[in-house]
Each structure stands twice: as structure tokens, then as C-alpha cells.
Amino acid sequence: MTREEQKEERKKAILMTALTLFVEKGYHETKVTDIAAAVPMSTGLMFHYFKSKEELLMALVLMGKDFTKATAGGDGIPGDIFLKGMLDELFTYAKKDPYVANMFVLMAQARRAGMPEEVRKVALSVEAIDNTAKLIKKGQKEGIFRKGDPKLLALCFWSAFQGIMEEMTIDKSLDTPDSDWLLSILKE
Incomplete structure (x- = not known):
């Protein structure tokens, strides 16, 4: 493994560790030393990758925002089929990797008052609901x-x-529901 690959692996480990701790303990209750110890690495080395806990949170929220861009798809696909496919994939990934569920929880937490304002602005700019509303409106006409x-x-x-x-x-042992159950919220 090259030095650059090692650096990226370590950065990913920091992000995934912070994500888990932010969800389990809360952003404000998680200390940088907690994240560094869980990676494991020294706190000083961690600051080499992220200058602050807020910068680390912002990196995660930007990842989450990017993740939600998939809701803008579906051109030419009936809305119910698009949403079912998306839900099936999300549920499959959520069962395989806690990252998916953790990211949804973190994004909801990041939208709340009391979070760093710049992070909160990014989290509030996610367009999943608006994108889905457009899909629903089209599906209502159909x-x-x-x-x-x-x-x-x-x-x-x-x-x-x-x-x-x-x-x-x-x-963690919870099974995912049938995606049709959620789609029934939208159907007659």
C-alpha cells in the first residue's frame, strides 16, 4: 500500500469512527480524544487530518449530502418503481454496513438547533424531500x-x-421492513 493509500485509509477510519461516536454519544458529548483513542491514533496526529471536531463533522455532513443526491434521479422511471428500488438498495446496504443508518441519523442531528451553524446550513440544504415531492407530484398526475x-x-x-x-x-439485529410498507404511505 502506498503512503497516499495509507493516508486515505486513516482518514476514512477517522471519519467512520467519528460518525459512530457522534451517533452513539452525540456530537457535543464526543471529544476529539475519544475519536483518536477509538481509531486508534494520537490526538495530535488526528489534527493532522482534521483541524477541529467541527471540520470533521462538516466532512461527514458533506458526505451525507452527496449521498442524498440519488433522490434526484428517476427520470423516465415510474415514481413507485424508482422509490422501491432506492429503498431496497438502502435497506440492503444498511443491513450490511451500519454506516448507512448512522449517516441518516447524523444528518438528522446536524439539522437541529445547537449544532455548528455552517454544518447546520449544509444539512438543511439537502433536497431529498423536495426531490421526492417532485416525483410524487408527477406520480399523482399518473x-x-x-x-x-x-x-x-x-x-x-x-x-x-x-x-x-x-x-x-x-x-443492530433489527431486520429491515419490506419497502412496499413505506411505499404504501404514498399509494391509494
């Missing part, structure tokens, strides 16, 4: 989805998913 405010339906849909991800971070 008779696929129930009538109602598309944005409110999208919010209900993603809130249910978010709740499942939060439970999966608490109970």
Missing part, C-alpha cells in the same frame, strides 16, 4: 400516488424511513 400535498407526503415517507434507520442504530 395515478400512481395518492392525492395530497406532495411535500407533506414526501416528509411522511422520509420520516418513516428515518425512524427505521434510527432504530437500526439502536438495535
Whole structure:
């Protein structure tokens, strides 16, 4: 492994460790020394990769924001089929790797008051609900989805998913539900 590959591996280890600790303990309760000890590495070396805990949180939130861009897809695919495929993939990945559930929980935490303001702005700029609302509106015209405010339906849909991800971070043995259960929120 090259020196650059080692550096990237260490950076990834820091990010994944911080993600887990931020979700389990909370951002404010997690100390930089906790993250460094769990990696394991010295605190000084960790500051070589990230200048502050806030910079580390921002890196994670930017990853999470990038992850949600998939909700903008679906061109030419019926909305119910697109959302079912996305849910099936998310549930499959969430069972294999706690990163997925942890990222959803962290993104919800990052949106709350009391978080660093720049991080909060990025987290609040995620467009998953708006993207899904557009898909729902189109699906309503096609008779696929129930009538109602598309944005409110999208919010209900993603809130249910978010709740499942939060439970999966608490109970690692929890099985994922059938994606059709969540889609039924949107269908007549």
C-alpha cells in the first residue's frame, strides 16, 4: 500500500469512527480524544487530518449530502418503481454496513438547533424531500400516488424511513421492513 493509500485509509477510519461516536454519544458529548483513542491514533496526529471536531463533522455532513443526491434521479422511471428500488438498495446496504443508518441519523442531528451553524446550513440544504415531492407530484398526475400535498407526503415517507434507520442504530439485529410498507404511505 502506498503512503497516499495509507493516508486515505486513516482518514476514512477517522471519519467512520467519528460518525459512530457522534451517533452513539452525540456530537457535543464526543471529544476529539475519544475519536483518536477509538481509531486508534494520537490526538495530535488526528489534527493532522482534521483541524477541529467541527471540520470533521462538516466532512461527514458533506458526505451525507452527496449521498442524498440519488433522490434526484428517476427520470423516465415510474415514481413507485424508482422509490422501491432506492429503498431496497438502502435497506440492503444498511443491513450490511451500519454506516448507512448512522449517516441518516447524523444528518438528522446536524439539522437541529445547537449544532455548528455552517454544518447546520449544509444539512438543511439537502433536497431529498423536495426531490421526492417532485416525483410524487408527477406520480399523482399518473395515478400512481395518492392525492395530497406532495411535500407533506414526501416528509411522511422520509420520516418513516428515518425512524427505521434510527432504530437500526439502536438495535443492530433489527431486520429491515419490506419497502412496499413505506411505499404504501404514498399509494391509494
